[in-house]
Amino acid sequence: MSRRNPTGKGKQTGEDMPSDTHAISSSLSGIAVSPRTSKHAHRSSMEDDTVDEVELSLLGEEERREAAHGLDIEEQHVQPHSLSTEDKKAMVLLCVLYLIQGVPLGLALGSVPFILRENLSYSQLGTFALSGYPYSLKLLWSPIVDSVFIPSIGRRKSWIIPMQLIIGTLMLYISLNVQVLMDNASHHVGQLTFLFTSLVFFSATQDIAVDGWALTLLSPESLSYASTCQTIGLNTGFFASFTVFLAFNSEAFATKWGVPHLSLSGYLKFWCVMSYAVSLWLLFAKKERKEALSDVDLSISAVYKQIWAICKLRHVQLLILMHLFAKIGFAANEAATSLKMVEKGFLREDLAIAVLIDFPFQITGGWLAAKWSRGDHPLRPWLIAFWPRLGFALMATLIVYWFPRPPITMGFFIFLIIHTVFSSFASTVQFVGISAFHTRISDPLIGGTYMTLLNTFTNMGGTWPKWFVLKGVDLFSEATCKVKSGSTPLLTKGMSETDHSHQMLILLIVSECVSDAGKEACKAAGGECHIEKDGYYVVSGICMVFGAAFLVFYIIPTARRLQALPTSAWRVKMS
Incomplete structure (x- = not known):
């Protein structure tokens, strides 16, 4: 097993580096941004001088000299291009790998809490919500994934294949014991939390390897499409395990539409087989070319030191702080609104249908957001989408408050679908926008780890408030x-x-x-x-007031300064 990181995300060599190009977006859309460049060619030199002077004011003396040096690098304008056959194949592979990750997330963060809601309190659901934390903490072990591998198998396949086999085995184990666990869920909260936490942990580990592989699997000009693959794959897996499964798991839905009833056990067994099949295909049919060896020390300890050096940059600290609190404004809406609607009589299968209808709009929104994230202001769509997301969170709270007695009318159901579509569209715009920015500033030398570093704090900002929200609902009730x-x-x-x-x-x-x-x-x-x-309204109000204040006084001014920084300002030299 090799412990040297022969890296180079960015040094494309061999089969994993198609000659053509496309881009990386983080959610559903292609983002035509060059993640390696230091400034945009279409700026005039006068604009560059003015902006760069402002940008460098955020940096320390030594960092300022390094960034200023980076500004002298000339950048050629990236011409539009069509995707090559190799890039298209790479995108399909990435979508499949991200899809397998999305399945456990859809179960742990979506359908299972809904199934458990009938037997658990909000505090117990808060305990189960801890199962999503590994996806937000993967930075802690990402350097190991980036540095340790078996050369004969491949740097990325060394992790992806065993992780998928473990995920499949865990799904098989849960499927064989799920009936006992779910029938008396209140007495098995700890065991259920442990099992799904483990499932998410191995999915997160696979995600680190896939993120790193995406930076070399795709050609440099096509990197923006990596987040497109991530969005399509993760969202498809998530919705399959959340909305689609909830609908087919409902006996009422199965009877009404004449479709087979799908049990949780059967669903888990199906994805167990799929995980095994994809792993065997990767092992025997997909060859991973070796990446070029780097002269830089990329051992585990060196990568951890690199992470620490990056985190010490002042503008990175500002970005981290922004990510950790940016999602509080709609935390109550995302954690508890759907559960409250189900509690008031909204059928699980109707909720699933509403979100399922919303899925195509999310894909479309991702592509549009990718276009909006190009140019000198990649964070502009992310900032603009904050206001509609806060508005839809307020509207969701009012919907819960005035929720009609069931059965609900078709008009109200259509209104809920429209609300869901627009709310998720704003969420998708934000996801793609921030992912485009992360792709743009990531250092390809430690690609998987750098992307994980940035995404960790984004994910954590949406994960850590959930426990407090669900606990607060009971506390204030x-x-x-x-x-x-x-x-x-x-x-x-x-x-x-x-x-x-x-x-x-x-x-x-x-x-x-x-x-x-x-x-x-x-x-x-x-x-x-x-x-x-009902403590839900108290918690929701606190979240929205804080979110609006934090947006106005911190996020907007900080984001505008950060997006103006040159790419070189986000890098640190490795020994």
Whole structure:
């Protein structure tokens, strides 16, 4: 096993480097940006001098000299081109690899929480939400993936193949035990969380290798399409495991449309077989050409030092801070709104259909966002899309508040679909925009690790608030249990005087109806929980107010300065 990183993301050699070009976007669309260049050819020299003077004010003295030196590099305008056959094949392969990653994410972050919602509290769902954290922490082990490999198998295949085999094996294990775990989910929260955390962990590890391979699998001019492949693959896998699965998992949906009922066990077994099949194809049919050896030390320790050096750059720190808090404004909407709608009577299969209809619009939105992210202001679409996302988050909160009693009318269902389409379109624009920016500034020398570094904080910004949001919903909620004694309903919110000792005992047990113990006690007493104050609205309000303030006073001014920096300002020299 080699521990030297013969790298070069950017030094395209061999079969993995098609001669033609295309680009890398991070979500669904192709982004025609050159990730290696230091400035744009179409700027006038006077504009360059003015902008670069502002840009360098963000840097330290030594960094300023290095960046200024980078500004002297002339850049040739990249002419439009058509995709070569090799690039097209590479894109198909990347889409398949990202698809396999999206399946576990769709289960862990989408369908499984919906299935568990009937038996778990929001606090327990918050515990299960921890299963998504490995995808946001993969930076911690990405240097190992970039540096350790078996030369005879290939630098990227050394990780992709075993990870997919492990993912398939885990899916097989869960499929054989899922019935026992789901039937009594409240007593198996820890085990379910561990299993799906492991599944996401191995998917995240595969993602590191695939990200690195994308930078050499595609030709330099075509790198922007890597994020297109990522978006199409991940979103397809995610929606297949979330919306499509939820619909076919519903007995009502299967009966209504005359389609077979799809169990979670059967779905997991199918993807187990697919993971094995793709792994065997990679092992025996896909040859990975060796990458050119680099004169730079790219051992594990060297890459970790490189990450630390990058994180010490002031503008990188500003970017990290921006990513960590940028998504708080719509955190409550993404974590709890759908669960609340289902709680109020919106059928899971109807929700799945709404999101499924939305999927083609997301693909279209990705391509459009890719075009908007070109030029001197790649973060402009990302910034503009903040306002509609906050607006749609507010609208979603009002939808939950005024949600009609089921069954819902067709008009209201169409309104929900329209809201979903526009909301996800804004989300897609942001995803593609920030991914285009990351691709543009990433150092190809440690491609997989650098992309992972930037994406880690983006993902973490959307992941870490979820636990607090779901915990906060229970924390700020007030609910009581109404127990019927004969024909007279007894409100059992606190200690109450009663002449019957057994009723007094019931009042002591079901003094609240928010915690798991309180809900179980209320149910055991033959009562029903009635929410007096829903913490969802409190948490949602806090998130949106913070999000709007943070956007105006920090994100907008900071993003405008960061996108003006030359590419060389984002690099550090390796010994």
